[in-house]
Amino acid sequence: MKITLSNYQLLTIEGEQAGCFYLMPGAYSFSITSPDPYSGAGGKETWKSPRYKVALVKGERVIYQVFPTSKDAAYTGSWRAKLAARALGSNSGGGDK
16 A cells, blocks of 8 residues: 655555654645555556545644445445544654754
C-alpha cells in the first residue's frame, strides 16, 4: 500500500507494518492506494481511498489507522483512514524549526 501526502512524500508499507511521516505545522492531505490483493499477480485493479485532510500545529502528534473497506465479511475494494489519536506535547517528535 502507498500513502501519498500532498507535499509529494510517499510511504510504502506492507502487511502489518507501521509507518510515519514527520511534518512541519500546516495543512496537508493524503490518499492511500494499492493493487487489488485478490486480482492475482499483475492485477491492474487498484484499491483507492478518498483524499483526507489534516491540519497540524507545532508540537502536535496525529495517528491514523488505515483499513480496507468491507460489507459484512467481504472486502469492497477501497481503503479508509480513521483518526486514532491526536495530542499536543513535548514527546511528539520533530524539531523546533
